[in-house]
Amino acid sequence: MKAVVHVFLKPGVLDVQGKAVENALHGLGWSNVDGVRVGRVITFDLGQDDRASAEADVKAMCDKLLANPVIESYRVDLDA
């Protein structure tokens, strides 16, 4: 089973990387671009097929390693 994890800074947290990208896009002439947020996406093969336990495993991975739950939120998508 494949997992796709999206990790983003929580809405209240200043996204400096996103701000830098936004400024660069404005500088390149795309002045209407707004609200740029930059996150990480992590894809992997879980090596197991049980959906419920896969979901629990990926959530544990996120809390322990893939995301910083203090300032980041994550979304898990599982794909058979």
Added chain:
Amino acid sequence: MKAVVHVFLKPGVLDVQGKAVENALHGLGWSNVDGVRVGRVITFDLGQDDRASAEADVKAMCDKLLANPVIESYRVDLDA
């Protein structure tokens, strides 16, 4: 119109960050995890509503700023 851009290293390119995450997951006890790839995801509001020109704009942004076309590939999703 909202844009979501996924940027990944091309398949042949060694993903050292993904490898590091994979080793860490193995160390934490998830030894079946395989093929970890880490990419970036960039979301923003385009400030325009014409789909065709939005798509062309985002592709130009990717080639100029958001991705390194030599070693990275990208996928664009537009959402009204």
